Amino acid sequence: MQERLSFYKKRESAVHRLNPLSKLTLALGIVFVSFLSPYYWTPHLLILFAVIPLSLLGKVLREYINAMLRLILPTAGFLFIMQALFQPLEGVELFRFGFLHPTQESVLFAFANATRIVVMVSSFTIFLLTTHPNELMTDLTRRGLPGQFAYVIISTLQIIPQMQAKAQTIIAAQRSRGLDTESTFFKRAGSLIPLVGPLVFGSLVEVEERAIAIEARGFTSTRVKTSLNSIPDTNKDKLIRWSLIVIIIVTLASRIWLS
Amino acid sequence: MSIISENAVYFIIAVAIIVILLVWSYVTGRMRKDFSTTTWVLIPVAIAINIAIGQIVVTLKLPVFLDSIGTVLVAVVAGPWAGALTGTLSNIIWGATIDPNAFPWFPVAFFIGLVSGLMANAGWFKNWWKVAVTGFVVALASAIVSTPIAVYLYGGITASGSSFITAYLLQTGQGVVQAVLSTGFLVEPVDKITTAMLAFAIIQGLSKRFVARLPRPENAEVEGGASQTQLFIAIGVVILLVLFAAFMLGNILGG
Numbered sequence: 001m002q003e004r005l006s007f008y009k010k011r012e013s014a015v016h017r018l019n020p021l022s023k024l025t026l027a028l029g030i031v032f033v034s035f036l037s038p039y040y041w042t043p044h045l046l047i048l049f050a051v052i053p054l055s056l057l058g059k060v061l062r063e064y065i066n067a068m069l070r071l072i073l074p075t076a077g078f079l080f081i082m083q084a085l086f087q088p089l090e091g092v093e094l095f096r097f098g099f100l101h102p103t104q105e106s107v108l109f110a111f112a113n114a115t116r117i118v119v120m121v122s123s124f125t126i127f128l129l130t131t132h133p134n135e136l137m138t139d140l141t142r143r144g145l146p147g148q149f150a151y152v153i154i155s156t157l158q159i160i161p162q163m164q165a166k167a168q169t170i171i172a173a174q175r176s177r178g179l180d181t182e183s184t185f186f187k188r189a190g191s192l193i194p195l196v197g198p199l200v201f202g203s204l205v206e207v208e209e210r211a212i213a214i215e216a217r218g219f220t221s222t223r224v225k226t227s228l229n230s231i232p233d234t235n236k237d238k239l240i241r242w243s244l245i246v247i248i249i250v251t252l253a254s255r256i257w258l259s
Numbered sequence: 260m261s262i263i264s265e266n267a268v269y270f271i272i273a274v275a276i277i278v279i280l281l282v283w284s285y286v287t288g289r290m291r292k293d294f295s296t297t298t299w300v301l302i303p304v305a306i307a308i309n310i311a312i313g314q315i316v317v318t319l320k321l322p323v324f325l326d327s328i329g330t331v332l333v334a335v336v337a338g339p340w341a342g343a344l345t346g347t348l349s350n351i352i353w354g355a356t357i358d359p360n361a362f363p364w365f366p367v368a369f370f371i372g373l374v375s376g377l378m379a380n381a382g383w384f385k386n387w388w389k390v391a392v393t394g395f396v397v398a399l400a401s402a403i404v405s406t407p408i409a410v411y412l413y414g415g416i417t418a419s420g421s422s423f424i425t426a427y428l429l430q431t432g433q434g435v436v437q438a439v440l441s442t443g444f445l446v447e448p449v450d451k452i453t454t455a456m457l458a459f460a461i462i463q464g465l466s467k468r469f470v471a472r473l474p475r476p477e478n479a480e481v482e483g484g485a486s487q488t489q490l491f492i493a494i495g496v497v498i499l500l501v502l503f504a505a506f507m508l509g510n511i512l513g514g
Contacts, residue, residue, distance in 0.1 A: 006356060035412070075360055075418040082416045086426035113414045117360075124359040133355070148299050152344075156303040156352050163307040167315055181319055188319045193460070195315050196328075200461050203304050208472060211300040219296055 006157065007067070007128040015058030015126075019237040020136040021143070026054075027127035029244040034119040036251045038258045040108075043115040051122045060129040064122070067129075072121045076114040083110035133157055139231045147225065151214070163203060170198050266407065277373075284340060293338035293474045301337065301473070305329030306349045310357070323450045326353075330368060331375045331397070331458040335384050336473040339376025346372035363412055367405045374400040375455065379475075384459065385482040387493035394455030395448055395500045402443025409439045421446045433512060441508050448504060452497060 010016075015023070030050055034043040055064040084107045091105035137150040171181065174194050180187040181195075284290045308329035316325045330349060334342020346368030354362035378384060378393040409417050409425075415435040416422045421442055428438035462470075462479045470476045 071358055071360070078418055079413065079416065082422055082426055083414055086416060086429050087414065088429050088432070109414065117413065117418075120363070121359045124354065124362060128355055128359070148294070149348075151299060152302050152306075152348055153352065156306045156348070157356065159303050159307040160310055160352075160356065163311045164314065167311045171315070171318065185321075189321060192315070192319060192321070192457075195319075196312055196457065197461075197464070199311060199315075200308055200328075201464060203308065204301075204465065204469070207297065207300050207304055208469065211297045214300065215296050219299070 006133055007063075007125065008132045009060055009063055009129050010132075011059045011130075013057060013059045013130070015054060015060075015130045017232075018130075018240070019231065019233045020131050020139045021233075022237040022240045023127050023131050024136070025241045025244050027123040029248055030123040031120045032248045033251045034116050036248075036255045038255050040112060043112060043119045046119050047115065047122065051119065051126065055126050055129075058126060058130045060126065063129055064126060067125045068122070072118055072125070075121070076118045079117060080110045080114035083113055135229075135231055138227055138229060139233075142227065142231070148219075151219070159203075163199070166202065167195075167199055170195055270407075281340070284338075289338070290340055293341050295337075295474055297472055298333070298337040298341050298474055301333055302341065302345050302348070305333045305345050306352055308332070309345075309349045310353060323453055325450065325454055325457065327368065327371050327451075328454050328458050328461070330372045331454055332461060334372045334376035335379040335458065335462060335478050336470065336475055338475055339373045339380065341474075342372030342376040343369045344372070346370075360418060363408055364405065366408065367401050370400045370404045371397055371451075379478040382478075384455075384462075384478055385480060387456070387459070387489040388496040390455045390459040391452050391493045391496045391500065394452035395504075397455065398447035398451035399444070401451065402440060402447045405443055406436060406439045410435055415439055428512075437511055441511050444504055444508055444511075448500065452500075456493075 018026075030046060034046050037043075052061075055061045084102050085100050087106040087109055089103055089105040089109060091103035094102050094104060094107065134154060137145075137153055141147055141150045174191070175181060179191050179194055181191050182188070284293075306329060309326050312328050313324060313326035316323060327346065327349070330342055330346040333345040347365045350361050350365035350368045354360070354365075374397050375384075375393060378396055383389045383393045383396075409415060415429065415438065416425055424445060425438045425442045428441060429435065433441075463481055465479070470479050473479075
């Protein structure tokens with residue numbers, strides 16, 4: 001069972017010190033450029049010259065490689081193999097094995113596609129590793145995101161571990177009174193209701209009390225609320241954001257005119 | 260190039276319909292009523308329900324996802340927009356905490372919430388067979404919405420197990436869009452009809468007092484009739500829907 005439900009690693013680094021919105025723009029910018037660029041090698045170069053340097057700069061290279069091995073590479077590898085074998089692209093045939101006949105084109109296509117997915121998931125992972133969700137939400141609320149959204153995100157992150165613990169307790173309790181969770185398909189499907197029921201009704205009971213509690217703390221008040229933590233937003237952050245927006249627009253333009 | 264521009268037209272039409280619906284519910288004030296404090300508190304719980312049940316299903320090794328029961332629940336009792344928001348945030352949080360691969364699929368979750376909310380408003384969430392139809396319509400919506408994401412982002416074959424069906428259809432000479440869409444039509448209905456029925460069972464089990472405090476208690480009223488008979492009708496409806504889906508698949512693959 002996970003203790004804390006977030007990828008965040010607390011470090012002292014240039015990436016950690018950036019404003020959360022700048023980091024979000026950076027992550028989205030990398031994704032957009034890798035998907036929109038008309039050049040074949042863009043995603044590969046992005047990994048070498050954007051993703052890996054960023055993880056070094058943010059001192060999260062080890063965690064990033066861990067996530068890479070656990071989440072990213074299995075997905076990307078599966079994608080690469082499936083697409084290389086099954087994309088019906090015409091071209092130079094590499095080999096023939098039964099009904100499989102991958103072509104040079106399909107392998108190249110699969111390679112670019114899998115790399116793009118790697119870039120996308122990597123840039124989100126580095127963003128999550130270096131940004132605390134509370135910081136991001138505080139910053140976005142200060143910029144005008146309604147407080148309710150911040151409440152939903154933050155309280156979900158708190159509820160999920162509790163809920164998972166509750167689910168484990170219910171599974172253990174139902175097993176101890178003899179519920180079959182491991183044999184035939186129909187038995188397993190049948191045991192869904194006694195597991196889901198207590199979990200859902202148990203957690204819905206708390207909803208009403210919590211609604212009254214946060215209403216008493218001025219949840220729906222429209223007054224501007226003050227925040228305990230202030231999040232720095234320097235000129236450097238603004239420069240980074242604007243230059244990323246320019247880069248995205250240039251890539252989009254090159255996509256439209258060059259292809 | 261002509262195919263891309265045609266799809267862009269569909270995309271713009273879809274966005275326009277959503278914006279019109281959004282403006283309509285905002286202007287009529289229905290939205291303000293739907294997003295009460297209770298709704299805002301219900302949404303995190305529903306997201307946690309999505310994730311917890313998704314994981315129970317993995318533990319039980321069942322061949323479905325069932326990761327949108329909370330979304331459907333909120334959509335029925337608090338309106339389509341609350342449902343759409345629950346779905347979207349659910350995917351974002353799934354991506355931020357468990358697996359970043361979940362991010363790009365958030366439009367699918369958005370539509371699951373929106374469509375089930377609209378169906379519930381139209382009175383299609385009041386007994387077993389109507390719920391089965393709702394589940395089927397939600398499945399169609401999610402198959403249609405996930406197709407462009409799978410095609411443009413992943414090149415057709417995605418990282419899920421059902422890609423083997425897509426791969427097979429590609430080998431038989433189908434176009435990418437047809438192959439992905441028919442895989443969706445094959446896989447989604449089972450999952451979404453089960454989701455809708457479980458959500459209905461949960462709503463039936465809620466106390467009247469609790470439902471009355473939610474923004475749309477009228478959607479959760481259960482129509483009369485012996486539930487045994489209802490269930491048999493529901494099974495009949497599911498069989499009819501499966502035949503209908505098979506007919507549609509034949510059309511897609513044939514044409």
